[in-house]
Amino acid sequence: MNKPKKTPTTLASVITDKPAPKLNKGMHPRNLHNAGYDFPALMNSYVELKPFVSTNAFGNLSIDFSAPKAVKALNAALLKHHYAVDAWDIPSGFLCPPIPGRADYIHHVADLLAITKLSKQRVPKGEKIRALDVGTGANVIYPLLGIQSYGWQFVGSDVDPISINNAQQIFANNPDLSNKFSSRLQCNSQHVFQGVIGKGDRFDVTICNPPFHASLAEANAGTTRKLTNLAANRAAKFGQKSTVAVPQDDSGVLNFGGQKAELWCEGGERQFLSNMITESQMFADQCLWFTTLVSKKENLKPAQSLLQKVKAREIKVIEMHQGNKITRILAWTFLTLEQQQLWQQYRDQL
Numbered sequence: 608m609n610k611p612k613k614t615p616t617t618l619a620s621v622i623t624d625k626p627a628p629k630l631n632k633g634m635h636p637r638n639l640h641n642a643g644y645d646f647p648a649l650m651n652s653y654v655e656l657k658p659f660v661s662t663n664a665f666g667n668l669s670i671d672f673s674a675p676k677a678v679k680a681l682n683a684a685l686l687k688h689h690y691a692v693d694a695w696d697i698p699s700g701f702l703c704p705p706i707p708g709r710a711d712y713i714h715h716v717a718d719l720l721a722i723t724k725l726s727k728q729r730v731p732k733g734e735k736i737r738a739l740d741v742g743t744g745a746n747v748i749y750p751l752l753g754i755q756s757y758g759w760q761f762v763g764s765d766v767d768p769i770s771i772n773n774a775q776q777i778f779a780n781n782p783d784l785s786n787k788f789s790s791r792l793q794c795n796s797q798h799v800f801q802g803v804i805g806k807g808d809r810f811d812v813t814i815c816n817p818p819f820h821a822s823l824a825e826a827n828a829g830t831t832r833k834l835t836n837l838a839a840n841r842a843a844k845f846g847q848k849s850t851v852a853v854p855q856d857d858s859g860v861l862n863f864g865g866q867k868a869e870l871w872c873e874g875g876e877r878q879f880l881s882n883m884i885t886e887s888q889m890f891a892d893q894c895l896w897f898t899t900l901v902s903k904k905e906n907l908k909p910a911q912s913l914l915q916k917v918k919a920r921e922i923k924v925i926e927m928h929q930g931n932k933i934t935r936i937l938a939w940t941f942l943t944l945e946q947q948q949l950w951q952q953y954r955d956q957l
Contacts, residue, residue, distance in 0.1 A: 633927070633929065634707065634711060634927075634928065634929060635710075635711045635714040635927075637714045638707060638710050638711055638714055639689050639710065640685075640689075640706065640707035644668075644669075644681070644685075646660050646668040646669070647668070648688060649681070649684040649685065649688050650684070652684060652688035653680070653683055653684035653687045653688065655680055655683065655684075656680045656683070656684040659671070659674070659676065659677035659680050659681070675699075675703065678703050679696075679697065682695065682703060682704075682746075683695045683696070686706070686751060690751060690752065690755040690756075691755065692751055692755065692777075692781055692784075693780055694777070694780035694781070695751075695777055695780075696773075697745045697746050697773060698745055698769060698773060701744065701745040701746065701769075701770070701773075702744050702745070702746055703746065704746055704748050704816075705929075706748065706752075708927070708932075708934070709749060709752060710752050710756070711927045711929065712749070712814065712816075712900065712927065712936060713749060713752045713756055713757075713814075714756070715925050715927065715936055716738075716753075716812055716814060716896075716898060716936075717731070717756075717757055718730065719896055719898070719923070719925070719938055720736065720811060720812060720895075720896070730757070731757070731811075732757045732758050732759075733757075733758045733759070734759065734760045734787060735760075735954055735955070735957060736757065736758075736759040736760065736811050737759070737760045737761075737762070737809065737810050737811055738753055738759050738760070738762070738810060738811060738812050738813070738814060739761075739762050739763075739764065739803070739804070739812075739813040739814065739894075740761055740762070740763045740764070740813075740814045740815070741764055741799060741800070741803070741813060741814065741815040741883075741899075742764070742766075742815055742816065742817070743763030743764060743765050743770070743774055743790070744765060744770050744774070745767075745770040745773035745774060747763055747773075747774035747777055747778070747788075749761070749763075749814050749816075750763050750774075750787075750788050751777070751784070753814075754784055754787045754788065755784070758787075759787070760787050760788075761787060761788050761789075762788075762789050762790070762803075762810075763788065763789075763790045763791070764790070764791045764792070764793050764803040765790070765792065766792075766793045766794075766796045768792060771790045771792050774788075774790050775790055791803050797882070798886065799815075799879075799882055799883045799886050800813075800883075800886045800887065800889065800890050801886055804890050804894075808893055809893055809894075810893065810894045810895070811894075811895045811896065811950075811954070812894070812895060812896045812897075812898060813894055813897045813898060813899075814899075815898070815899040815900065816899075817876050817879040817880060817883070817899060817900065817901075817902075818875070818876065818879060876901070876902060876903055877906045877909060877910075880899065880901065880906060880909075880910045880913075880937075881909075881910070881913060883897075883899060884897075884910060884913050884914055884917060884939075885913070887917075887941075888917050888941070891941035891942075894940075895940060895942065895947065895950050896938055896939070896940050897938065897939050897940070898936055898937065898938040898939075899936070899937055900934055900935070900936060900937075901935045901936070901937050902934060904933075904935070907924065907935060907937065910937055911924075911937075914939050918941070919939040919940065919941055920940055920941055920942060920943055921939065921940050922937075922938070922939045923936075923937075923938040923939070924936070924937055924938075925938065
């Protein structure tokens with residue numbers, strides 16, 4: 608008797624409202640990467656990964672996380688195997704983010720939206736949920752993960768036309784996803800939401816991974832420290848930052864795994880957060896929740912103080928743990944609990 612074919616466990620079918628077994632301490636229970644990297648399965652899904660995989664000193668299959676081509680191949684394999692994303696690629700020298708950590712952010716945001724959905728306390732799915740990814744980058748990771756995990760609609764903004772063009776190309780390579788993503792070029796690098804959010808826009812959540820260095824020199828020093836740490840601890844599974852990368856590119860020029868707008872801005876993370884919070888007041892009625900990563904702990908209190916000054920109704924800090932690294936999501940809303948419920952009711956009737 609023939610056995611029935613097994614249904615593939617990719618895409619949103621693997622994301623449920625019930626937590627999965629938590630195998631990686633600190634990582635979100637619905638994160639598909641809780642158990643680490645399954646290199647045999649990844650190589651089977653994406654054969655281009657094979658040349659970069661070898662047995663490390665601990666007897667485990669791994670890659671060299673300081674090698675840019677290896678990291679990029681791993682990301683492409685993860686996106687292909689777990690999220691059915693084809694032909695993912697980024698230009699040389701652009702940010703290559705760690706997928707497990709980015710997925711954690713998306714799942715915590717889903718939980719944040721579930722809190723607002725008071726009647727059922729379920730994670731909201733489907734294209735009625737609209738998210739804005741500020742600084743989506745050439746990698747456009749957050750929209751890909753959010754669309755394939757929960758079916759949300761995404762708008763991605765960026766100050767770099769090359770990043771916008773590459774993001775559009777990735778979705779052009781994945782026509783089944785393209786109707787859930789649109790991009791907007793931010794023409795003024797001093798602005799965050801202005802020039803991106805239009806009068807008729809409503810977003811359930813905004814997402815952002817701010818540039819956290821204040822200068823190129825600081826970014827370079829941070830990369831050097833990162834490469835040193837990687838060499839000292841190759842066994843870490845998810846501890847690498849998105850700035851991991853790359854002593855040299857193909858031409859022999861120093862390449863620090865990110866463009867200026869991705870890694871640093873004047874005033875660094877603290878100033879960027881200040882600008883974001885200040886501008887968020889202008890769109891208080893158009894966004895249910897504003898969220899952003901905060902990499903440096905010392906920047907959290909000044910941001911919280913500013914949020915109190917601008918009269919945010921509710922402020923949340925969500926900690927994410929990947930290996931020994933702790934990153935924080937700062938979330939705020941200007942809407943009362945009653946207004947949040949009305950927002951949900953209006954959205955569900957659309």
